[in-house]
Amino acid sequence: MFNYRLYWTFAKKSFLRSAVYRFDVWSRLGSNVIFLLMWGSIWTALYAGREEAGGVSFQAMLTYIVVSQFLSGVNGAGTPLWEIQEKVRTGDISLELMRPFDVPLRYLFADFGSVFFYMITALLPLYIILFFFMDLSLPNDPLIWLAFSFAAFIGFLIRYCIEMAFGLLTFFLVETGGVEDIFYFAMSLLSGSVIPLWFFPGWLASFASYLPFQGIYYIPNAIFIGEIAGYQILTSIGVQLFWVVVTYIFLRLVWNKASQKVVVQGG
Amino acid sequence: MAIIEVDQLMKEFKVAKRETGFLGAMKSLVKREFYTKHAVKDVSFTVDKGEMVGYIGPNGAGKSTTIKMLTGILVPSGGTVKVNGIVPYENRQANAKNIGVVFGQRTQLWWDLPTIESFELLKEIYQVSHSRYKENMDTFTEILGLDEFINTPVRQLSLGQRMRADIAASLLHDPPILFLDEPTIGLDVVAKERMRTFIKEINKERDITVILTTHDMEDIEQLCKRMVLIDHGQKVYDGEMAVVKNRFGKIRTLVVDLEQHSKPLTLEKAEVFKEEAGKYWIRFNREDISASGVITQITQTHNIKDLTVEEPEIESIISRIYQEGFDGVEQPIPVKSGS
CATH class of the missing domain: 3.30.70 (Alpha-Beta Plaits)
Structure with missing residues (x-):
């Protein structure tokens, strides 16, 4: 049933499409670097010359931020929330219903294309240089690299399911500002993208640990710097896998409801 | 043989009542009231294979709603629809392979990429064989002059070029049925003519059944032998174009x-x-x-x-049918001031 070639073509075309917007690549990269500098300086100031805080060395913390910014570059290259909302409002998505393909999957594969383009043209070159010239703590074990890449990929899928589902909520809402606020708040704080979960006050840390967002940044980052190690890596990835299934079901539910609404109410 | 069967088709929408004022806004937060809008009421018609039918009506008459039900992206509230033996909304993806759709108001091409990329994508979407794809592309290129702009990004195309690309795109997978929703809207005279010639040709050469909605009277006169007129969601007339012209001519x-x-x-x-x-x-x-x-x-x-x-232009005839109904037109002409 799964038409691999078709979805692969979506990825390919979307890769080409990204190549059209070269300026976009540079501006994204620019803002990525600015955020990196910002969070780098904030954490340098917070450590205030100390070698270690909360059992985590300054070097590891800086690595955490650099890796986190890399991942946010990756995640940011997919179809953003506002664009999904826009496509719902203009009816573009409703019209895709009359095509013989699955809409959520089609967007996922298109995202693979654009993310891949952005990664090889901008992100990887930049971050390889950073890894060389900055004093970061890189894992020695290739298995850790592998676990990190896998966790980062699962994190990407979790983020995709949540962002797409949130975007599709536009079908049911007139005013979508609230959804956006919740989404970006969760993405920046609860995911641990700029503050690792171990620095959270106890109640917030346990709150975040019951949510899927930690799987997007915190888990891969913490694996990378060794905060999550040994068998914990497996349980953390297990948690991620659990969330990817849950968020995927959530996305499917929203999509089914949305397409049901389109076909009954005309969108 | 009927390729499209529409029987007592109905579509109702529930529309939320908007209450005015602060109190009204507060009230609608808690409890919303709805009223029912009948977009399509009891419309029946059949279309035979190879026919070209004009589906005509003023804005808001229910044309697009009907087309959407035929494409499967709207579920009827009542009645039945069958397109090439398939109930569209029950089997949307199978129906999709049988139909080509062109919306004059929006493009189905990938905006940022050269036109050819969208064609290649559609080839994969509809799993068109390589040889068939090539044949079709050759034919369309010849008639529509696609080669002028095939490597130009869609966003840089003129409206005429975009429409030519769009109609070619809708036919790549050899659908037996083609829905054209205002295919000549906004085009200049030459581009309109070219579009009509193409539509006539594919209807004749490929025996493609065409359903066309338009506000352009020239389109109707040149393309449609038969027209179905609808107004306020109801069928007003279904029959030969020539009869209408004779009767009101x-x-x-x-x-x-x-x-x-x-x-x-x-x-x-x-x-x-x-x-x-x-x-x-x-x-x-x-x-x-x-x-x-x-x-x-x-x-x-x-x-x-x-x-x-x-x-007598068909336009004025139609506007009179809209205003007075098909049967009322032959009666003594009522005086209307300023219209």
Whole structure:
């Protein structure tokens, strides 16, 4: 049933499409670097010359931020929330219903294309240089690299399911500002993208640990710097896998409801 | 053999009532009231294979709603639809392979990429074989001149080029049925002509069934032998275009420009239905009175500066059917001022 070639073509075309917007690549990269500098300086100031805080060395913390910014570059290259909302409002998505393909999957594969383009043209070159010239703590074990890449990929899928589902909520809402606020708040704080979960006050840390967002940044980052190690890596990835299934079901539910609404109410 | 069967089709929408004022807004936060809008009411028709049918109606008549039900992206509230033996909304993806759709108001091409990329994508979406794809592309390139702009990004195409690309895109997978929703909207005369020639040709050569909605009367006159007229969600007329023209073709309009005068214009067997700055639009039935007969009447009391006799245009016929219903039109013409 799964038409691999078709979805692969979506990825390919979307890769080409990204190549059209070269300026976009540079501006994204620019803002990525600015955020990196910002969070780098904030954490340098917070450590205030100390070698270690909360059992985590300054070097590891800086690595955490650099890796986190890399991942946010990756995640940011997919179809953003506002664009999904826009496509719902203009009816573009409703019209895709009359095509013989699955809409959520089609967007996922298109995202693979654009993310891949952005990664090889901008992100990887930049971050390889950073890894060389900055004093970061890189894992020695290739298995850790592998676990990190896998966790980062699962994190990407979790983020995709949540962002797409949130975007599709536009079908049911007139005013979508609230959804956006919740989404970006969760993405920046609860995911641990700029503050690792171990620095959270106890109640917030346990709150975040019951949510899927930690799987997007915190888990891969913490694996990378060794905060999550040994068998914990497996349980953390297990948690991620659990969330990817849950968020995927959530996305499917929203999509089914949305397409049901389109076909009954005309969108 | 009927390829499209529509029987007592209905579509109702529930529309939320918007209450005004602060209290109303508060109230609608808690409890919203709805009213039902009947977009399509009890419409039935069948279309045979290879037919070309104009689906005509004013804005908001229910044309697009019907088309959407035929494409499967809307579920009817009542009645049945069958397209090429398939119930569209039950089997949307199978139906998708049988139909081609062009919306004049929006493109289905990938905006940022060269046109050819969208064609290649559609080839994969509809799993068109390589040889068939090549054949079709060759044919369309020849008739529509796609090679002029095939490597240009879609966003840089002119509207005429974009429409040509869009219609080619809708036909790549050899659908037996083609839905065209205002395919000539916004095009210049030459581009419109080119589009019509193409539509006629694929209808004839490939035996593709075409359903066309349009506001362009030239489109209807040139393309559709048959037309289905709908208004307020209901079918007003279904039959040959020629019959409509014959039936209402007897009505002529005389436009006269009169010199300064004080007397009102009174005419027998003809009536003034519009007056503007000394210009009069006069309607008469050719069987009751000739144009010269009307003119003679006028010259008895007024001096004519200028005059023209307008042939009945399908446009005015349709606007009269909209206003008065199909059966009412032949009755004595009601006087409408200023319309």
